[in-house]
Amino acid sequence: MIKTIPFAIMVLLFLSMSNNTGEPETLKWYSWDEGYEKGKKTNKIILIDMYTDWCGWCKRMDRDTYAKQEIIKIINKDFIAIKFNPEKPFTYDVDGTKVNGRQLAGLLANNRSVGYPSNFFLFPKSKKIFLESGYQDASRFQNTLNKYRELKKQED
Secondary structure, three states: OOOHHHHHHHHHHHHHHOOOOOOOOOOOEEOHHHHHHHHHHHOOEEEEEEOOOOOHHHHHHHHHOOOOHHHHHHHHHHEEEEEEOOOOOOEEEEOOEEEEHHHHHHHHOOOOOOOOOEEEEEEOOOOEEEEEEOOOOHHHHHHHHHHHHHHHHHHO
8 A cells, every 4th residue: 555655646746747638629729920039939831821701611721620639739839820811901011021911911922912811921030922722621731841851950
């Protein structure tokens, strides 16, 4: 009996220090201003999900891709995720310059016409921006995330 008490205490201590509550992890979305600054400070890849409220494929990607635990874990670990709707009447700060949503979308897309959803991968150090346009299911998007993580390793 005496030998089991220290083991039980160790198990309880371990469980109390663990962050695993059994609850599913949630995806941390940032606004542009907060996420862009955080990405620059941490040098993490900034993932910008450009969507609109009327886009059915955007809603499907939220429901079928961004809701998957394997996607959430990868993004929360290695990316700063920004949800961006260029049709909203907001002003965004890009390195001291104030722009509206349409202007920011144009900067991200390098003034090319893009559809919805579009995902941009911004590397803060080099300022490189990569575009992945269109809906991606969880499996394909996981491959996309891994591709940009590998590119980031090469850059660092």
